[in-house]
Amino acid sequence: MFEQLGLIGCGLMGGSFALALKRAGLVKRIVGYSKSPSTTERARQMGVIDVEAPSALLAVSGADIVLLAVPVSATEASFKAIRHLLTPNTLVMDVGSTKRDVVDAARRVLRDHVGCFVPAHPITGKEVSGVEHADVNLYAGKQVILTPIERTFTVQLQKAVDVWTALGCHVVKMSPQSHDAAYAAVSHLPHLIAFAMINGIAGQDHGKEYMSLAGPGFRDFTRIAASDPKMWRDILVANREELLDQSRIFQKTLQSLENLITSGDGDALESLIEQASETRANWRIASQKSHK
Amino acid sequence: MFEQLGLIGCGLMGGSFALALKRAGLVKRIVGYSKSPSTTERARQMGVIDVEAPSALLAVSGADIVLLAVPVSATEASFKAIRHLLTPNTLVMDVGSTKRDVVDAARRVLRDHVGCFVPAHPITGKEVSGVEHADVNLYAGKQVILTPIERTFTVQLQKAVDVWTALGCHVVKMSPQSHDAAYAAVSHLPHLIAFAMINGIAGQDHGKEYMSLAGPGFRDFTRIAASDPKMWRDILVANREELLDQSRIFQKTLQSLENLITSGDGDALESLIEQASETRANWRIASQKSHK
Numbered sequence: 001m002f003e004q005l006g007l008i009g010c011g012l013m014g015g016s017f018a019l020a021l022k023r024a025g026l027v028k029r030i031v032g033y034s035k036s037p038s039t040t041e042r043a044r045q046m047g048v049i050d051v052e053a054p055s056a057l058l059a060v061s062g063a064d065i066v067l068l069a070v071p072v073s074a075t076e077a078s079f080k081a082i083r084h085l086l087t088p089n090t091l092v093m094d095v096g097s098t099k100r101d102v103v104d105a106a107r108r109v110l111r112d113h114v115g116c117f118v119p120a121h122p123i124t125g126k127e128v129s130g131v132e133h134a135d136v137n138l139y140a141g142k143q144v145i146l147t148p149i150e151r152t153f154t155v156q157l158q159k160a161v162d163v164w165t166a167l168g169c170h171v172v173k174m175s176p177q178s179h180d181a182a183y184a185a186v187s188h189l190p191h192l193i194a195f196a197m198i199n200g201i202a203g204q205d206h207g208k209e210y211m212s213l214a215g216p217g218f219r220d221f222t223r224i225a226a227s228d229p230k231m232w233r234d235i236l237v238a239n240r241e242e243l244l245d246q247s248r249i250f251q252k253t254l255q256s257l258e259n260l261i262t263s264g265d266g267d268a269l270e271s272l273i274e275q276a277s278e279t280r281a282n283w284r285i286a287s288q289k290s291h292k
Numbered sequence: 293m294f295e296q297l298g299l300i301g302c303g304l305m306g307g308s309f310a311l312a313l314k315r316a317g318l319v320k321r322i323v324g325y326s327k328s329p330s331t332t333e334r335a336r337q338m339g340v341i342d343v344e345a346p347s348a349l350l351a352v353s354g355a356d357i358v359l360l361a362v363p364v365s366a367t368e369a370s371f372k373a374i375r376h377l378l379t380p381n382t383l384v385m386d387v388g389s390t391k392r393d394v395v396d397a398a399r400r401v402l403r404d405h406v407g408c409f410v411p412a413h414p415i416t417g418k419e420v421s422g423v424e425h426a427d428v429n430l431y432a433g434k435q436v437i438l439t440p441i442e443r444t445f446t447v448q449l450q451k452a453v454d455v456w457t458a459l460g461c462h463v464v465k466m467s468p469q470s471h472d473a474a475y476a477a478v479s480h481l482p483h484l485i486a487f488a489m490i491n492g493i494a495g496q497d498h499g500k501e502y503m504s505l506a507g508p509g510f511r512d513f514t515r516i517a518a519s520d521p522k523m524w525r526d527i528l529v530a531n532r533e534e535l536l537d538q539s540r541i542f543q544k545t546l547q548s549l550e551n552l553i554t555s556g557d558g559d560a561l562e563s564l565i566e567q568a569s570e571t572r573a574n575w576r577i578a579s580q581k582s583h584k
Binding site: 073123124125127142143145172181182183185186187189190191192193194195196197198199200201202203204206207209210211212213214215216217218219220221222223224225226227228229230232233234236237240243244246247249250251252253254257258261262264266269270272273274275276277279280281283285286 | 365415416417419434435437464473474475477478479481482483484485486487488489490491492493494495496498499501502503504505506507508509510511512513514515516517518519520521522524525526528529532535536538539541542543544545546549550553554556558561562563564565566567568569571572573575577578
């Protein structure tokens with residue numbers, strides 16, 4: 001049981017965490033701060049936070065658990081704003097979609113206090129953002145990746161595991177490097193492709209007409225293209241090396257398929273599609289798999 | 293009201309059409325044929341068809357409405373198999389995802405009877421195939437594209453519009469060329485990309501592990517990769533020119549995004565993502581839009 005959650009960033013991710021932590025009975029008081037005062041006010045009016053803080057530092061004052069829920073490029077500035085009030089007993093976590101850059105920022109800024117920071121990436125989200133979409137069930141049944149480093153305090157790591165588990169999450173631990181390589185493949189590249197797909201169609205003379213004809217396949221394929229621009233700008237830049245590596249692999253695979261289409265080699269083409277189709281048909285999202 | 297539906301292909305699309313036509317009270321008798329006798333038998337046992345035909349020709353014998361629901365590459369052979377029993381009063385339709393190749397086959401094979409063929413493409417489907425997934429509601433609320441040619445009989449075109457409308461569909465008419473250009477962009481390319489994405493990840497050393505970490509974004513983005521290999525082999529080859537044109541546009545757009553990522557130009561990158569995000573957020577699937 002925590003005394004106080006200091007919430008830096010009262011948007012979709014932060015707001016949902018606050019609601020879930022409160023419902024689980026894990027915290028007495030939530031003090032929130034957002035860059036935009038109207039967001040913080042909204043969060044308090046909605047009951048997502050109990051108290052509005054006028055600065056990140058004041059949100060952390062008295063907190064024994066801190067969540068940074070800001071775009072990854074704002075992580076370093078947030079660490080700087082709060083470091084003076086961190087103690088070895090504070091559990092600090094983030095929810096960023098990239099982990100190497102966040103860990104680097106933590107090392108640079110937190111220094112001796114880096115051990116109380118447990119980097120976290122919950123595999124959830126919505127294609128809408130903002131505290132008005134905060135959802136007490138956003139994390140339930142989802143995976144959360146923790147990427148501790150060698151200097152992470154074991155006590156804080158264990159607390160982090162316990163908190164996410166209490167919220168109904170399936171916790172997976174891995175290195176920041178492995179995390180960024182994996183999510184470049186299964187999340188960052190799909191987003192980049194979805195953005196490119198939409199802009200590629202919208203930029204054509206008949207683009208609007210084409211899109212008016214699109215069906216359920218297009219709807220699901222492009223859903224993630226509606227994601228938050230600032231957040232995704234940061235992710236794509238922060239993880240650019242792994243992302244561009246994955247994009248090269250994808251483009252090579254695309255090229256092999258196109259070569260078979262051009263040459264009209266139906267058998268070989270069918271066999272590659274069959275591989276993809278079987279692989280995808282046998283895949284299950286981890287949260288569903290682990291449901292009892 | 294039709295006397296007899298001659299159903300060539302008793303799979304997901306054909307079986308669902310039979311169920312919907314029967315429920316709407318639009319047909320007295322359904323005679324079905326599938327290449328595999330066990331499929332035809334299954335369809336009869338499930339009540340999807342009333343009578344099993346041992347050949348496509350016999351399914352058409354006595355039919356005043358015929359639906360070809362076969363992979364597009366089998367369209368020409370199906371036309372050949374049935375042409376001797378077609379009369380100017382028979383309404384013949386298909387459900388193929390490409391239309392120029394189907395229309396070309398119809399011209400070549402049906403000749404003087406080409407007027408009774410109304411090319412149709414219902415914008416629906418599932419990532420599973422087979423008569424066991426036939427669904428009486430598969431077409432309800434969906435778009436159906438009709439691509440009549442200059443020699444299509446107006447009476448058959450009107451009958452086709454009436455049938456699909458009675459099944460709850462929103463009917464759109466366009467040329468086979470416009471159809472193929474539009475669906476290359478909003479359906480065929482997304483499928484090709486989804487196949488490439490899955491094979492690209494699965495072919496990597498840590499591919500399985502990466503996929504086990506994937507979340508809801510990946511799930512929706514790759515759903516169409518589980519589609520039927522034979523069907524999609526045919527579509528991709530049949531519409532290869534439009535498809536490869538669309539792929540070039542996509543790859544160019546992808547390259548512009550990657551250039552901004554490489555150069556770290558966050559503002560320009562954010563602005564392109566914002567374009568995509570707004571376009572996608574404002575898009576609505578036609579069937580939902582037209583719901584009263």
